[in-house]
Amino acid sequence: MxxxxxxxxxxxxxxxxxxxxxxxxxxxxLSQDLLEVVSRWDRIxxxxxxxxxxxxxxxLHWTRIKRKVEGWGYSVFVYFxxxxxxxxxxLNGGEFFWNNKQEGTMFDWLYYYVQVPAGAxxxxxxxxxxxxxxxxxxxxxxxxxxxxxxxAVLVMLGRVPIGNYIxxxxxxxxxxxxxxxxxxxxxxILLGVSLGAIATSLKIIFGIERSxxxxxx
Amino acid sequence: MILIKNVLVVSIILTFFSPKLFAQxxxxxxxxxxxxxxxxxxxxGETISLTWPVSPNDSPDVFYVVYIDRDKNGxxxxxxxxxxxxxxxxxxAPEIYGxxxxxxxxxxxxxxxxxxxxxxxxxxxxxxxxxxxxxSDDTKVFLDTIASATAHGNLIHTKKINNFxxxxxxxxxxxxxxxxxRRNPNMFLRKIGGLDAVDEALGRATEMGKPVLxxxxxxxxxxxxxxxxISILGRIARxxxxxxxxxxxxxxxxxVMSVSQEVVKESYLEAGRPDAYNSDNxxxxxxxxxxYVAAVGGIMTREKPAANFFxxxxxxxxxxxxxxxxxxxxxxxxxxxxxxxxxxxITTCDYTLIGxxxxxxxxxxxxxxxxxxxxRAQDVGKGLLIIILVLGTILASFGLTFITHLFEAF
Numbered sequence: 001m002x003x004x005x006x007x008x009x010x011x012x013x014x015x016x017x018x019x020x021x022x023x024x025x026x027x028x029x030l031s032q033d034l035l036e037v038v039s040r041w042d043r044i045x046x047x048x049x050x051x052x053x054x055x056x057x058x059x060l061h062w063t064r065i066k067r068k069v070e071g072w073g074y075s076v077f078v079y080f081x082x083x084x085x086x087x088x089x090x091l092n093g094g095e096f097f098w099n100n101k102q103e104g105t106m107f108d109w110l111y112y113y114v115q116v117p118a119g120a121x122x123x124x125x126x127x128x129x130x131x132x133x134x135x136x137x138x139x140x141x142x143x144x145x146x147x148x149x150x151x152a153v154l155v156m157l158g159r160v161p162i163g164n165y166i167x168x169x170x171x172x173x174x175x176x177x178x179x180x181x182x183x184x185x186x187x188x189i190l191l192g193v194s195l196g197a198i199a200t201s202l203k204i205i206f207g208i209e210r211s212x213x214x215x216x217x
Numbered sequence: 218m219i220l221i222k223n224v225l226v227v228s229i230i231l232t233f234f235s236p237k238l239f240a241q242x243x244x245x246x247x248x249x250x251x252x253x254x255x256x257x258x259x260x261x262g263e264t265i266s267l268t269w270p271v272s273p274n275d276s277p278d279v280f281y282v283v284y285i286d287r288d289k290n291g292x293x294x295x296x297x298x299x300x301x302x303x304x305x306x307x308x309x310a311p312e313i314y315g316x317x318x319x320x321x322x323x324x325x326x327x328x329x330x331x332x333x334x335x336x337x338x339x340x341x342x343x344x345x346x347x348x349x350x351x352x353s354d355d356t357k358v359f360l361d362t363i364a365s366a367t368a369h370g371n372l373i374h375t376k377k378i379n380n381f382x383x384x385x386x387x388x389x390x391x392x393x394x395x396x397x398x399r400r401n402p403n404m405f406l407r408k409i410g411g412l413d414a415v416d417e418a419l420g421r422a423t424e425m426g427k428p429v430l431x432x433x434x435x436x437x438x439x440x441x442x443x444x445x446x447i448s449i450l451g452r453i454a455r456x457x458x459x460x461x462x463x464x465x466x467x468x469x470x471x472x473v474m475s476v477s478q479e480v481v482k483e484s485y486l487e488a489g490r491p492d493a494y495n496s497d498n499x500x501x502x503x504x505x506x507x508x509y510v511a512a513v514g515g516i517m518t519r520e521k522p523a524a525n526f527f528x529x530x531x532x533x534x535x536x537x538x539x540x541x542x543x544x545x546x547x548x549x550x551x552x553x554x555x556x557x558x559x560x561x562x563i564t565t566c567d568y569t570l571i572g573x574x575x576x577x578x579x580x581x582x583x584x585x586x587x588x589x590x591x592x593r594a595q596d597v598g599k600g601l602l603i604i605i606l607v608l609g610t611i612l613a614s615f616g617l618t619f620i621t622h623l624f625e626a627f
Contacts, residue, residue: 021384024377024380025373025374025377025380025381026372026373026374027259027260027261027370027371027373027374028261028262028370028371028372029261029262029263029370030370031261032261042439045472046437046471046472049470049471049472049475050471050504051471052471052474052475053468053470053471053474053501053504054471054501056471056474056496056500056501057500057501057502059497060497060500063497070519071515071519074515115505115508118507118508118511119505119506119507119508120507122507122510122511122537123507123533125537126533126536126537129536129537129540130536132540133536133540133561133564133565134564136564136565137564186556189554189556189559189571189572189573190556190572191599191602192572192573192595192599193554193556193572193573193575193576195387195573195595195598195599195602196445196554196572196573196575196576196577196595197441197442197554197576198384198387198388198391198598199391199576199591199592199594199595200441200444200445200448200576200591201441202388202391202392202591203588203591204444206392206395208395208587208588208591209448209579209588211447211448211451211452211480211579211583212444212447212448212451212476212480213479213480213483
């Protein structure tokens with residue numbers, strides 16, 4: 001059992017890790033074909049995993065409804081939304097699901113007039129959250145937050161026409177802040193991230209990091 | 218009379234030496250002096266490269282047309298590419314020609330024979346022949362030269378050798394420190410506030426009897442940040458099992474969910490509390506970005522977790538999730554390598570693992586010597602990069618830019 005649960009996954013991780021790392025340096029057709037095959041496997045596995053995800057979702061909400069836990073009404077709505085969408089998806093505008101997908105059906109209507117606006121509504125909340133987060137951050141309580149406040153005000157003014165009306169130097173200062181200190185910090189983070197990603201990859205390829213298999217050893 | 222004569226002489230001279238005037242006079246098209254075809258290096262064997270020097274006639278009104286044939290003595294009727302004569306230079310292919318100044322004196326195009334002979338089967342190692350013509354209005358001038366090449370795949374991408382060498386060096390350093398760490402397990406690690414606060418957050422959740430919410434980012438299992446997040450989840454789940462607290466893990470990818478379930482289950486098993494594991498606590502909430510945000514936000518406001526962990530790669534949802542969590546009064550620990558979202562997490566969370574700290578977390582929490590060795594290797598790698606950056610800056614300040622191209626990725 002340990003062989004199947006530990007050794008086999010570790011061998012697969014090592015072989016595929018080394019193979020795919022080397023694949024990056026080999027431009028030959030065979031190498032490209034290997035990448036295509038592996039990517040196709042990934043898509044197939046992801047396709048099957050959707051069923052596991054759907055089971056998890058429906059099982060969780062069914063349990064919530066059955067036990068009448070707080071907010072179980074939302075779980076009813078999950079079933080309602082899923083069933084309505086499935087019905088119209090299967091109907092496919094009267095052509096049924098075994099034919100090509102039809103345009104302008106109720107399924108499309110649900111997507112364009114329910115899901116998309118609902119998503120846009122959630123996204124629009126971001127503007128208010130940015131304002132509240134900015135208010136909290138820009139309170140000049142420490143030296144660092146004072147520097148942040150000044151830099152943020154200069155960048156914000158430099159990005160709108162009024163900044164240029166106040167002083168022609170403000171847009172130039174804003175550009176300098178973005179192109180020099182901001183970019184330097186960003187690159188510093190990216191270099192650290194890249195080294196971390198390489199180290200993590202090596203730990204997984206050589207079986208040193210095994211926690212993704214479950215357990216710590 | 219002398220003035221008229223002088224004006225005429227100047228006009229004639231200008232007519233011969235001004236490229237723009239040539240372009241307006243198609244009768245005087247001067248084709249390039251040479252025309253070469255070659256197999257494009259470092260590819261899968263699908264393209265052939267063509268190059269020729271610029272002509273004094275080059276202008277937007279003059280075109281270069283390349284014809285292809287499988288036979289050297291063929292009719293060359295198939296037009297393969299048509300470009301304006303003031304476009305497509307070798308400067309667009311630094312991976313082949315580097316950054317020489319004279320690159321702008323040569324045109325360069327790539328031909329995809331399979332696309333040209335779409336639907337026809339080309340035998341392997343088929344030599345193809347090309348003819349170049351200059352076209353302006355009704356005038357067409359062919360070069361006498363017929364160029365030929367055979368496309369074949371390459372086994373090594375020579376322009377990626379720099380990347381390969383760096384990978385070998387960095388890998389060697391990491392492996393050295395892993396082996397070194399086994400012999401010297403008491404390695405010094407700088408404190409990472411966000412990870413030291415994990416115990417505090419879990420303790421608070423245990424005391425309050427409220428759940429701990431672990432929020433995955435939006436990337437799939439193929440992303441290295443998701444793998445790092447899974448590793449951290451395993452460590453946190455182990456501690457939660459020890460503390461007998463309640464862990465909830467929300468996912469937006471079914472594969473990540475399956476792996477998370479397995480990792481949490483194993484952690485509970487390892488802690489000797491397999492009975493405490495409930496697979497319904499590691500669940501899929503939604504597979505799309507904003508439905509995911511709405512669902513997780515709902516969980517936060519209804520269940521009011523004592524601690525929120527945002528670990529992985531996040532996009533626009535980062536601030537909405539973290540700000541919602543902040544309003545519920547939870548201790549919040551975020552860890553991401555998405556530098557665009559870091560300011561939002563730093564603003565709204567109590568502790569944030571910045572970039573590389575996300576990858577260091579697993580080693581830091583487990584304190585396993587071999588894992589900690591990689592952290593030392595990362596620091597040595599950073600030291601090397603700093604040396605290279607300083608050296609590059611000094612050299613570039615003196616006009617020596619070769620080091621820039623030495624580390625260029627193609």
